[in-house]
Amino acid sequence: MGLRERKKEETRIALSWAAIKLTVERGFDNVKVEDIAAEAGVSHRTFNNYFSSKGEAIAARHFDRAVQIADELRSRPDGEPLWEAIANAVFARFALGMQEAERPADGRWIAGVKLMSQHPEHRGEFLKAHTAAQDALAAAVAERTGTNADRDLYPHLVAGTVGAAILAAIHLWLHGDAPAPFEELLRDALGQVAAGLPTP
Amino acid sequence: MGLRERKKEETRIALSWAAIKLTVERGFDNVKVEDIAAEAGVSHRTFNNYFSSKGEAIAARHFDRAVQIADELRSRPDGEPLWEAIANAVFARFALGMQEAERPADGRWIAGVKLMSQHPEHRGEFLKAHTAAQDALAAAVAERTGTNADRDLYPHLVAGTVGAAILAAIHLWLHGDAPAPFEELLRDALGQVAAGLPTP
DNA sequence: CGCATATTTGCGTGGCTCGCAAATTTGTGT
DNA sequence: ACACAAATTTGCGAGCCACGCAAATATGCG
Numbered sequence: 147m148g149l150r151e152r153k154k155e156e157t158r159i160a161l162s163w164a165a166i167k168l169t170v171e172r173g174f175d176n177v178k179v180e181d182i183a184a185e186a187g188v189s190h191r192t193f194n195n196y197f198s199s200k201g202e203a204i205a206a207r208h209f210d211r212a213v214q215i216a217d218e219l220r221s222r223p224d225g226e227p228l229w230e231a232i233a234n235a236v237f238a239r240f241a242l243g244m245q246e247a248e249r250p251a252d253g254r255w256i257a258g259v260k261l262m263s264q265h266p267e268h269r270g271e272f273l274k275a276h277t278a279a280q281d282a283l284a285a286a287v288a289e290r291t292g293t294n295a296d297r298d299l300y301p302h303l304v305a306g307t308v309g310a311a312i313l314a315a316i317h318l319w320l321h322g323d324a325p326a327p328f329e330e331l332l333r334d335a336l337g338q339v340a341a342g343l344p345t346p
Numbered sequence: 347m348g349l350r351e352r353k354k355e356e357t358r359i360a361l362s363w364a365a366i367k368l369t370v371e372r373g374f375d376n377v378k379v380e381d382i383a384a385e386a387g388v389s390h391r392t393f394n395n396y397f398s399s400k401g402e403a404i405a406a407r408h409f410d411r412a413v414q415i416a417d418e419l420r421s422r423p424d425g426e427p428l429w430e431a432i433a434n435a436v437f438a439r440f441a442l443g444m445q446e447a448e449r450p451a452d453g454r455w456i457a458g459v460k461l462m463s464q465h466p467e468h469r470g471e472f473l474k475a476h477t478a479a480q481d482a483l484a485a486a487v488a489e490r491t492g493t494n495a496d497r498d499l500y501p502h503l504v505a506g507t508v509g510a511a512i513l514a515a516i517h518l519w520l521h522g523d524a525p526a527p528f529e530e531l532l533r534d535a536l537g538q539v540a541a542g543l544p545t546p
Numbered sequence: 547c548g549c550a551t552a553t554t555t556g557c558g559t560g561g562c563t564c565g566c567a568a569a570t571t572t573g574t575g576t
Numbered sequence: 577a578c579a580c581a582a583a584t585t586t587g588c589g590a591g592c593c594a595c596g597c598a599a600a601t602a603t604g605c606g
Contacts, residue, residue, distance in 0.1 A: 270470030306510025342542020
């Protein structure tokens with residue numbers, strides 16, 4: 147990767163991060179594209195060369211992280227049972243990134259994230275990123291199971307189910323009554339869907 | 347429901363339908379809000395009293411239909427096993443609406459729908475509608491299984507899994523290699539997730 | 547029939563996305 | 577080291593969109 151591409155990637159991340167930071171701090175509607183561009187040290191117009199909306203910039207980090215789950219799955223040993231490999235892939239990339247990238251227990255930050263996550267435009271972009279990543283996961287599942295993502299339901303069902311587990315964990319973590327550690331929720335959710343959701 | 351509310355509902359549906367029709371015919375970016383309002387016989391400004399974007403207007407029909415699945419589930423007999431009740435609820439509202447509301451085998455129409463379904467803004471709104479309806483389904487599942495949607499993962503996992511099945515069926519139907527009747531895909535998808543997705 | 551309440555509408559404001567072309571930066575071959 | 581081709585950034589402008597506000601209009605109840 148040449149200097150050119152590296153710098154592009156840096157700019158992309160700087161923009162996305164700036165978008166997240168400002169939005170969490172001030173609220174989605176109080177951040178102008180201009181502000182994000184300024185924070186990242188580029189022009190307003192350049193922002194739109196990288197992202198076609200504020201929401202997309204915010205969701206880009208989620209997207210990048212989620213796509214890596216598929217990559218991780220591909221690199222799991224062949225002998226590993228499917229659902230085990232998936233759980234390991236999810237944890238390797240997802241739960242890890244959760245700890246490293248985000249502020250720990252800053253109440254103000256978490257409150258901001260909650261607000262952001264409820265904003266309509268963000269929700270739409272977040273879900274788009276989520277399902278796009280899910281498609282990548284379906285392709286990886288197809289590879290691993292010898293099915294065909296263009297013809298069979300199976301890989302999409304697996305990927306969709308895993309995605310649903312992740313979303314459920316996030317949802318309960320952010321909005322649930324009884325707060326539990328995210329990792330525990332995620333492990334629980336993946337365990338339940340892997341076991342086939344028997345009636346409780 | 348008084349005349350007032352009935353008329354509001356009619357306007358809402360007329361707007362949503364006009365948005366779909368024009369978008370399918372001309373493509374998302376070649377339809378102005380003005381056009382939709384004109385087609386429905388109201389002012390541009392009134393459109394925004396009902397919907398806050400073109401995409402939302404289009405997705406409104408999906409949303410209304412999807413929410414009814416939850417209602418339908420509530421009205422299934424108590425003795426019916428959960429997954430059976432869900433499958434019946436989905437079919438009662440979803441597959442039915444598929445036949446009645448949409449043009450049958452008009453190739454031009456279907457091509458337009460495919461294009462529309464790929465447009466970023468539509469995708470976001472569609473997914474928002476889908477997950478909103480999914481939340482309603484989770485609530486209904488919680489009711490039926492004696493779990494709590496604010497504390498337990500279970501109802502969200504079930505609803506999410508059902509949602510994933512529906513999306514996978516739609517996806518393969520619209521974009522898959524080997525076209526199969528939608529109803530068959532849907533039945534197959536629901537059957538697989540209900541059975542717990544064993545490795546094939 | 548008249549009045550309180552909802553709804554529609556027009557207008558104005560600020561913001562956003564994107565096409566285009568000029569300016570700047572970067573990689574490469576000599 | 578240097579010059580040139582290719583990629584990237586930037587400024588500008590056009591067109592569209594969402595929404596606040598207040599005036600006009602429609603509705604339904606007593």
